Amino acid sequence: MKGITSRFVLLIATAAVLPLVGYGLWSVGSLRTGTERSVVQGNQAVAQQISGRIKLYFENNLRVLTSIGGELRGTQLQLWQQERVLRNHVLDFREFREISVFDAGGRILGTSRVGPSVLTVPESWRRRDDGADPFYVNTPYMDADGLPTTTVAVPLQGGAQEPGWIVAEISLEELWRTVDQIKVGNVGYALLMDEQGKLIAHGNPNDKELIATGASAAVNELKLADAVRQDSGSPAFAEFQNRRGEDLLAVAATVSNPRWTVLIEQPTSDAFAVADSLERQLFAAIGIALLGTIVLGWVWGRSFIQRIFALTRVTRAIAAGHMDERVVPSGHDEIRQLGDAFNSMADRLVELQENVRKQERQAMFGRIAAGLVHDLSHPIQNIGNSCKLIQKMYEDMEYRETFRKTVERELVIVKRVLDDLRNIARPIPLERFPVDLNRTVADAAEAMEPHAETAGLTLRTELTTETVFIEGDVFALGRVYRNLILNAIQATAPGGLIVVASEARGDQVQVRIYDTGCGIPPERISQIFEDFVTTKRRGLGLGLAISKKIVEQLGGRISVASEVGKGTTFVIDFPRTTARPMLVAG
Numbered sequence: 001m002k003g004i005t006s007r008f009v010l011l012i013a014t015a016a017v018l019p020l021v022g023y024g025l026w027s028v029g030s031l032r033t034g035t036e037r038s039v040v041q042g043n044q045a046v047a048q049q050i051s052g053r054i055k056l057y058f059e060n061n062l063r064v065l066t067s068i069g070g071e072l073r074g075t076q077l078q079l080w081q082q083e084r085v086l087r088n089h090v091l092d093f094r095e096f097r098e099i100s101v102f103d104a105g106g107r108i109l110g111t112s113r114v115g116p117s118v119l120t121v122p123e124s125w126r127r128r129d130d131g132a133d134p135f136y137v138n139t140p141y142m143d144a145d146g147l148p149t150t151t152v153a154v155p156l157q158g159g160a161q162e163p164g165w166i167v168a169e170i171s172l173e174e175l176w177r178t179v180d181q182i183k184v185g186n187v188g189y190a191l192l193m194d195e196q197g198k199l200i201a202h203g204n205p206n207d208k209e210l211i212a213t214g215a216s217a218a219v220n221e222l223k224l225a226d227a228v229r230q231d232s233g234s235p236a237f238a239e240f241q242n243r244r245g246e247d248l249l250a251v252a253a254t255v256s257n258p259r260w261t262v263l264i265e266q267p268t269s270d271a272f273a274v275a276d277s278l279e280r281q282l283f284a285a286i287g288i289a290l291l292g293t294i295v296l297g298w299v300w301g302r303s304f305i306q307r308i309f310a311l312t313r314v315t316r317a318i319a320a321g322h323m324d325e326r327v328v329p330s331g332h333d334e335i336r337q338l339g340d341a342f343n344s345m346a347d348r349l350v351e352l353q354e355n356v357r358k359q360e361r362q363a364m365f366g367r368i369a370a371g372l373v374h375d376l377s378h379p380i381q382n383i384g385n386s387c388k389l390i391q392k393m394y395e396d397m398e399y400r401e402t403f404r405k406t407v408e409r410e411l412v413i414v415k416r417v418l419d420d421l422r423n424i425a426r427p428i429p430l431e432r433f434p435v436d437l438n439r440t441v442a443d444a445a446e447a448m449e450p451h452a453e454t455a456g457l458t459l460r461t462e463l464t465t466e467t468v469f470i471e472g473d474v475f476a477l478g479r480v481y482r483n484l485i486l487n488a489i490q491a492t493a494p495g496g497l498i499v500v501a502s503e504a505r506g507d508q509v510q511v512r513i514y515d516t517g518c519g520i521p522p523e524r525i526s527q528i529f530e531d532f533v534t535t536k537r538r539g540l541g542l543g544l545a546i547s548k549k550i551v552e553q554l555g556g557r558i559s560v561a562s563e564v565g566k567g568t569t570f571v572i573d574f575p576r577t578t579a580r581p582m583l584v585a586g
Contacts, residue, residue: 188266444481456494491517
């Protein structure tokens with residue numbers, strides 16, 4: 001009897017516990033791998049976010065310097081007036097310590113500094129004429145106050161004057177503080193190094209003195225930064241020991257210009273703390289389950305196996321996407337704890353999915369907000385500037401008329417943006433009447449001719465000689481044509497060609513708008529008619545979506561064909577009508 005009992009216990013242990021042990025080991029391995037991947041991806045996202053903020057920081061300063069250069073070159077200002085402009089910008093933008101303008105040979109033309117300028121244009125920058133970078137950033141250094149500082153040079157081209165440079169001394173204190181504020185996990189931090197590996201900012205309080213002494217990054221950090229900058233297929237993360245012998249998980253991201261590198265470093269004990277804890281818990285649960293099964297296997301054997309199978313079934317159900325499946329709690333042992341932990345994990349997965357959906361909605365709202373800021377800031381600024389001037393020039397009848405026209409023009413732009421937002425949420429009410437297709441196309445092309453001339457483009461119409469009519473709304477059709485022509489103008493370099501053509505094809509009428517612009521990448525073709533999707537750097541991305549809705553409401557169809565570097569063709573097909581406008585019929 002004892003032998004049978006022992007064999008039964010061993011059978012139960014072999015049949016029930018060994019699969020559980022194997023499943024537990026697989027879970028531990030998967031947990032370790034998944035945790036490492038998740039931590040690395042999360043830290044990489046943080047590093048890329050910091051990289052993007054640094055890039056945006058310099059792009060904003062570039063726009064300011066470019067604007068200053070354009071203002072100085074576009075006006076016939078005296079030297080003292082130019083220096084007054086430079087000093088005003090230094091006062092307006094606290095990042096700038098000094099702004100100076102140099103000619104192509106590096107001789108100073110004007111400076112915001114009261115005394116002699118301390119800035120120069122390095123010979124290495126003056127020799128560079130490849131146009132690879134829109135601006136150049138010098139190696140950062142510490143100023144007299146112990147704050148990081150660098151110089152930025154922007155080449156000035158165009159205009160009646162000779163090429164030159166606008167050079168600014170910029171404080172990097174804001175970037176310094178941004179890096180200091182980054183915290184990953186409990187003790188993780190960020191650091192920033194320049195192209196030569198010199199540390200610019202360090203979020204670890206124990207390594208702050210490295211910044212003051214102008215030290216370079218550690219050897220392992222430099223290797224990781226070089227691997228990421230060279231984009232040689234090497235992983236963007238590594239595990240190594242720092243100067244104090246602490247094991248670190250480090251990820252890196254590069255900044256395109258200046259060519260700096262952002263590193264996120266987190267002690268491995270902190271990065272994998274949750275995984276280590278869960279691993280110990282799983283091993284403890286497996287060990288206790290094995291001991292309990294050996295002692296009471298003949299009592300719990302069957303229920304033990306059934307509960308494991310239940311957990312496996314629920315695991316597979318959740319893996320198949322049935323997120324509402326849960327383990328039914330039973331018993332009062334470690335398997336019950338494992339089931340509760342699994343249910344908690346499943347609940348957490350549902351919460352994470354909901355958080356992802358919320359983040360996607362927030363990202364969409366962010367794009368809408370960014371587009372609104374871009375589309376509305378210019379007209380609102382123009383109206384604001386005009387209001388300031390009208391207070392001083394109210395008695396000037398000519399300017400009052402100019403003020404009225406300016407406000408009306410900008411309000412039309414604001415109304416158009418708001419109409420786009422309103423119309424995208426519901427069908428646009430259209431009045432359908434027989435209209436002359438060629439006339440609507442010609443009117444739109446004629447209205448856009450000044451825009452094409454300003455952009456240095458040739459806008460040509462090739463209309464069918466046959467008079468054709470369609471059922472449509474003149475205003476809505478004009479809006480579609482103008483939007484497509486405007487997109488073509490914005491996508492075509494000066495000297496290019498835009499052709500607006502019409503053609504009768506049996507019971508169909510076709511309108512084609514062709515340009516010799518930059519084209520649309522193949523992966524974006526299927527998305528350009530979706531709401532809030534745009535190939536431009538800014539804007540709401542509603543123009544093509546609204547155009548498609550208008551065309552479809554009129555019974556038509558719009559399609560696009562494009563080749564990168566050669567051009568884009570939009571094709572609109574409308575059903576032809578035998579009806580005629582009342583005046584034509586009369």
